[in-house]
Amino acid sequence: MKRCKEGDTQSFRQLYHRHQQRVRSALYQLSGASHLDDLVQEVFLRAWKGLPNLRQASQFSTWLYRIAWNVASDQRRHFAQANTQRQTLSKTQPVEQEAPDLMHLHYQDLVQRGLAQISLEHRAVLVLHDLEDVPQKEVAQILGIPVGTVKSRLFHARDAMRQFLQKQGVQP
The missing domain is CATH 1.10.1740.10 (RNA polymerase sigma factor, region 2, helix turn helix motif)
Structure with a gap:
């Protein structure tokens, strides 16, 4: 170093x-x-x-x-701004129909879809702690929030992912 x-x-x-x-x-x-x-x-x-x-x-x-x-x-901020601009443009231009979703998704794709359903704050805690094995105290330092907030967000993020996966037919 x-x-x-x-x-x-x-x-x-x-x-x-x-x-x-x-x-x-x-x-x-x-x-x-x-x-x-x-x-x-x-x-x-x-x-x-x-x-x-x-x-x-x-x-x-x-x-x-x-x-x-x-x-x-x-x-995320950059894409949000670009999306707002695209929506403004699409009001004056025809919107192309998107290709249908694939029937069989790989596990990683399913997790990605679940992560996309939760807020960035909850996603960050879940990714860092559960997927990257970063201790809660370090997650708090990384995100600049109290450890109690990490624990709360982790609880809610896990619950949201559990609900999403159950809706997708994945049983615990």
Whole structure:
């Protein structure tokens, strides 16, 4: 970490290889597959630029997840703005009919659909804690919320996912 802070790109490359799969997984769960490579790249670019400001090397993964959360949030805002613009345009242009959903979905697709049904705040807690195995205390640090809020959001997110999966015919 010390060498990374001093600008050693080889050391940062090692950090990238150590953490990129978990960052990729978290971003996939938070944002989906669209532009995933770009989002991962953005996380590590922000990490590289922000390394001089990192105080404790032991908290690197927590700090990195916080950056991933920020990147996912930024992307969500960007897509919301773009969607609003598309809706404005679609009022004057005919809307093409979308292709029907596939009958057989892979398990990951089902989980993605379930995650898409819950708020970003609940999704973030569920992804970080249950899918990425980040302890509740670290999730609280990453998201900048109290541990009690993490526990509450986790409870509600799990309940929402359970209900969604039951509606899809998945039995516990």
